Amino acid sequence: MGKAQHYSPIFDADAAGPCEGGIDAIEPARIAATIARWGERFLGRVFTPAERVICNDRATSLAARFAAKEAVAKVLGTGVGDVAWREIEILANERGRPILVLHGAAAARAAAGVALALVVATTAGHEAQR
Numbered sequence: 001m002g003k004a005q006h007y008s009p010i011f012d013a014d015a016a017g018p019c020e021g022g023i024d025a026i027e028p029a030r031i032a033a034t035i036a037r038w039g040e041r042f043l044g045r046v047f048t049p050a051e052r053v054i055c056n057d058r059a060t061s062l063a064a065r066f067a068a069k070e071a072v073a074k075v076l077g078t079g080v081g082d083v084a085w086r087e088i089e090i091l092a093n094e095r096g097r098p099i100l101v102l103h104g105a106a107a108a109r110a111a112a113g114v115a116l117a118l119v120v121a122t123t124a125g126h127e128a129q130r
Contacts, residue, residue: 026067032059046085054092064098065090072100076109083109 034042035057043052046069047062055061069088073080087106093099102110 026063026070028060028063031063031066035059035062048086048089050091051089068098068100072102072106076106078105078109 043057043062046066047055051062051065055065068090069085070080072088073083076083083106084104087102087104089101089103091099091101
């Protein structure tokens, strides 16, 4: 065997410090049913006005944001409760790509040293395959 080659990694977890990942999924039909049952009480508690405008109150878009908020709360190590739903905001950049904005206790927790990156993926859901 030849000599070991030196390389420069694109990402080095040891050098970057703490970096965690969270994942969550929800069927859009569950969010639609919750909206049908609780309406404005649910929407106003969980989503910011900006999120609602971006999603046009569509259940599929809101479900993606709901799951993203759950995943972020897991990464923050608090779960929802110590961090309010609306303190985790999923907006969109000029190209429509989801971006994460933290407020209040969520921002304070992230500032304490948790590195966050956001990737949101959506699916038609299991019920759409029937």
